Amino acid sequence: MTPQYQVRADHDAHTIVVYQAYSSAIADPALWEGRFVPPFSFRRMTWIKPSLPWLTHRSNWARKAGQERILAVRITRQGWEEALGRAVLTTSSPEAVARADVHLQWDPERSLRGAALNHYSVQVGIGRGLIQTFVDDWIVGLTDLTPRVRKAADLVRRGDTAGARRLLPAERVYPLPPALEERLCPKRRG
Structure with a gap:
């Protein structure tokens, strides 16, 4: 049985992949430059998700307005863990959340068909104060997954979820440092 609160991601010894959905107006210049540049907003919080199935559900397989492009954003594990170290759960007090550099929330993970599962995705x-660091120091590469995501969506619509799964990057448990797991995973809290 899958633990309820667990980070699952595509990762290696030095990096982790997180996903974001954007319009082509943001995705194209970012892919060209290899980093986020305007019109990407450096003035508002940007949300990163290590679960591609969750993001495909949220963006309707890259078909929702303003979310037509799915980018795989490879960042350093050091940056990821710095973000987690500065994170405050969105279920914390409003004052703590308002002061936090990083917000963290757990949402039901999704199957490729969009059904809510019995475990959560992070x-x-x-936040604004860290976005420049995210862009300049943490990101090591951007990849456009849109064609692969749309092909997987077509397979899911035809009932071939196994074929769709083979098109998407494998996600496995990301080993959180124990102190972060203790603080951020509700199953371990108090």
Whole structure:
């Protein structure tokens, strides 16, 4: 049985992949430059998600207005863990959330068909004070997954979820440092 609160992601020894959905107006210049540039907003929180199935559900398989492009954003594990170290659960007091550099929330994970599962997926909101660090120091690469996501969506619509799953990056448990797991995973709290 899958633990209720657990980070699952595509990762290696030095990096982790998080996903974001954007319009082409933001995605194209970012892909060209290899980093986020205007019109990407450096003035509002940006949410990163290590679960591609969750993001495909949220963006309606890259078909929702303003979310037509799915980007895989490879960032350093050091940056990821710095963000988690500064994170405050969105279920904390309103004052703590308002002061936080990073917001963290758990939402029901999704199957490829969009059904809510019995375990959760993490979302991390990088606040204005850290966005430049995210862009300049943490990001090591951007990849446009839109064609692969749309092909997977077509397979899911035809009932071939196994074929769709083979098109998407494998996600496995990300080993959180024990102190972060204790603080951020509700199953371990008090």
